[in-house]
Amino acid sequence: MNGNMVATWHNFFLLLALLISILASYTMFNFIGNLKRTNGTFRQFWLTGGAFVFGVGLWAKHFVMMLANNIPLNFTWIMPVALMFIIFFSLMAFVMLSLHGIFKYRLLFGSSILAFGIAIMNFFSILGPKMDILSINMGLLIVSLVVLFVGTFFSFILSESGYEHRKLVSSMLLGSTTVAMQLIGRRALHIEYSDTTFVTWDSLSHDINVLGLIIAIGALLILMSTLVTWYIDKHLNQMDERYRLLVENSLDTIAILKGDRWGFVNAAGLRMFEAETASELIGKSIYNIMPDKDRGAVKERLHNLVFAGSGKPIEQEWSTLKGKILYTEIVETMTTLDNEPAVQVIIRDISERKKNEELLINSEKLYVAGQLAAGIAHEIRNPLTSLKGFLQLIASGRKNNNSYYDIMNAELDRIEDIVSELLMLSKPQVYELTYQDMRVMMRDTVTLLETQAILHNIAIEAEYGTDPLWIYGVENQVKQVFINVIKNAIEAMTDGGAISIKLSRESDGVFVRIRDEGPGIDEEQLAKIGQPFYTTKEKGTGLGLMVSYKIVDNHQGKIVVMSELGKGTSFEIMLPFRYPEAAIRKSS
Numbered sequence: 001m002n003g004n005m006v007a008t009w010h011n012f013f014l015l016l017a018l019l020i021s022i023l024a025s026y027t028m029f030n031f032i033g034n035l036k037r038t039n040g041t042f043r044q045f046w047l048t049g050g051a052f053v054f055g056v057g058l059w060a061k062h063f064v065m066m067l068a069n070n071i072p073l074n075f076t077w078i079m080p081v082a083l084m085f086i087i088f089f090s091l092m093a094f095v096m097l098s099l100h101g102i103f104k105y106r107l108l109f110g111s112s113i114l115a116f117g118i119a120i121m122n123f124f125s126i127l128g129p130k131m132d133i134l135s136i137n138m139g140l141l142i143v144s145l146v147v148l149f150v151g152t153f154f155s156f157i158l159s160e161s162g163y164e165h166r167k168l169v170s171s172m173l174l175g176s177t178t179v180a181m182q183l184i185g186r187r188a189l190h191i192e193y194s195d196t197t198f199v200t201w202d203s204l205s206h207d208i209n210v211l212g213l214i215i216a217i218g219a220l221l222i223l224m225s226t227l228v229t230w231y232i233d234k235h236l237n238q239m240d241e242r243y244r245l246l247v248e249n250s251l252d253t254i255a256i257l258k259g260d261r262w263g264f265v266n267a268a269g270l271r272m273f274e275a276e277t278a279s280e281l282i283g284k285s286i287y288n289i290m291p292d293k294d295r296g297a298v299k300e301r302l303h304n305l306v307f308a309g310s311g312k313p314i315e316q317e318w319s320t321l322k323g324k325i326l327y328t329e330i331v332e333t334m335t336t337l338d339n340e341p342a343v344q345v346i347i348r349d350i351s352e353r354k355k356n357e358e359l360l361i362n363s364e365k366l367y368v369a370g371q372l373a374a375g376i377a378h379e380i381r382n383p384l385t386s387l388k389g390f391l392q393l394i395a396s397g398r399k400n401n402n403s404y405y406d407i408m409n410a411e412l413d414r415i416e417d418i419v420s421e422l423l424m425l426s427k428p429q430v431y432e433l434t435y436q437d438m439r440v441m442m443r444d445t446v447t448l449l450e451t452q453a454i455l456h457n458i459a460i461e462a463e464y465g466t467d468p469l470w471i472y473g474v475e476n477q478v479k480q481v482f483i484n485v486i487k488n489a490i491e492a493m494t495d496g497g498a499i500s501i502k503l504s505r506e507s508d509g510v511f512v513r514i515r516d517e518g519p520g521i522d523e524e525q526l527a528k529i530g531q532p533f534y535t536t537k538e539k540g541t542g543l544g545l546m547v548s549y550k551i552v553d554n555h556q557g558k559i560v561v562m563s564e565l566g567k568g569t570s571f572e573i574m575l576p577f578r579y580p581e582a583a584i585r586k587s588s
Contacts, residue, residue, distance in 0.1 A: 014179075017064040023057065024057020030050075031054075047091060047094050050090070052087055056087075058086055058121065061179070063125075079125070082124055085124060089113055089114060089117020093117065107160075108153065110156065111149065112153075115145075115152045126191065133190070133191065135189070137189075140185075140188035147181050148177060152174060155171075247266050248267055250268055251268055255344070255345050257286060257342060257343040257345060258342050261284060261285055262282050290317070290318055312331075315330075316347075325351075327349075327350050328349055328350060329348045329350050330346065333345075380415055433474060434473075435578060438470075438512065439464040442482060442512065446462055446501070456496060458498065459499070460486075460499045462500075463501070464503050465503055467505065469505055470579055470580055471555070471577065471578055492516055497516070509575070511572060516568045517568045518569060519566065520565040521569055526561060557573065557575040557576065558573075559574075560574075
């Protein structure tokens with residue numbers, strides 16, 4: 001063959017091998033660069049995809065280089081085994097390189113593994129076939145290995161730098177290194193093969209179709225992988241940019257915690273915590289600006305977050321770097337930062353909302369206190385007016401009438417009743433809580449009121465059930481609730497009738513349903529039930545049901561009232577079911 005033609009093809013194959021190596025390296029850097037963005041299934045995709053593309057690229061480059069140097073090609077089991085070697089060692093190297101913050105010398109070991117894999121593939125393909133003569137120039141061989149290791153190591157260092165075009169420059173360095181290593185390594189070996197069935201440039205040139213097929217397949221694989229990674233990388237960059245703008249322009253604090261330290265805080269967070277620069281927070285413990293009383297709970301919550309994955313919005317108190325108290329609402333979610341587990345937090349300042357809520361609560365308290373004071377003044381003023389009038393009559397020396405004293409005593413009793421019921425609404429006092437069977441308390445209440453019901457031509461029909469209905473509470477207070485409700489029912493049924501009482505257990509609650517056949521209550525009146533001094537009875541104080549609501553609330557229960565005009569009213573009282581501890585110990 002013409003010498004100029006051979007030289008031309010030699011240069012062409014050499015440039016083609018260099019291009020394939022650079023493209024494969026660039027695609028690989030794109031793949032492993034995306035490891036920082038994702039985890040789980042996508043992480044495995046980037047690892048295996050990068051190893052496969054890089055392995056196939058270097059494998060194709062290797063055989064194109066052999067053609068460039070007119071080295072025999074052996075189309076046997078050696079070729080696929082060489083491919084498996086480079087893919088396997090590439091994958092191991094990329095796994096090592098992905099251990100950010102876990103392994104200190106990951107770059108050194110990762111580049112060493114990759115360089116070892118490239119060298120194994122190169123020399124295995126050359127030394128695998130049967131040989132008659134082999135001589136090695138150890139100096140050149142060592143130089144080729146040193147060039148390979150140094151170039152690989154510095155290409156990975158450069159790929160993780162902040163240089164704008166780091167991927168392209170790293171790819172050119174790694175691609176050139178692998179080509180240089182193969183050129184130097186080939187000069188270090190002198191081989192004469194015993195098998196003459198190999199394919200060389202001279203034989204391959206007779207079948208240009210086979211040559212074109214080999215080159216096309218290798219180039220197509222690398223080109224397609226490069227285009228795919230470029231497309232994915234472009235979209236991921238767009239997503240990163242949108243996310244960055246969202247984070248930076250957010251009115252809420254968005255931060256990432258590495259352990260108990262700030263790893264990232266957006267601009268809103270710096271403003272919230274009154275930090276002049278990010279360095280005042282980044283790397284510092286979150287507990288420095290958190291109340292001591294919350295530290296234990298926060299540590300436990302962050303520990304549990306590893307298993308839960310995310311948490312519900314909760315309120316958290318902070319202090320700024322200048323000592324100002326902040327009330328916030330915080331949402332915590334697991335994420336990654338530099339390939340390490342981290343916690344992403346979104347913090348919303350609710351100090352103004354808390355202030356408004358406090359003002360609203362205080363305003364509501366004043367409103368309720370005003371209503372209560374007006375009711376007390378109205379209810380007590382009437383008997384006091386009577387007492388004052390009778391005292392004036394007595395002081396004037398008019399004829400003394402013993403009925404005056406009876407009326408005065410009755411008015412004083414009325415004042416005493418009002419004061420006693422008001423005391424029930426004060427702070428909860430210390431009572432003896434015991435386990436009680438609701439059926440027993442209801443039977444006692446029905447026995448107490450049965451005579452009064454009969455006098456009003458009313459029948460009390462009660463269903464107590466067969467199983468004990470245990471509650472944990474104050475016996476006299478719970479009985480007082482039953483008495484208040486049943487007495488109201490009796491007084492409402494002026495034409496007689498029946499009061500039905502049914503006790504039952506549903507899930508973790510004990511329900512008492514008391515229904516009368518009175519005239520019923522309209523919606524407007526029903527909405528006011530339980531308010532102080534609101535009553536539909538002529539001589540009522542309006543405090544009975546208010547006290548009942550308070551008692552039930554103190555027992556962690558609730559009262560639901562339903563009524564229908566002309567058909568009657570139903571009271572549903574629910575208290576938590578509490579099985580006696582003594583019975584639990586006895587059964588166990």
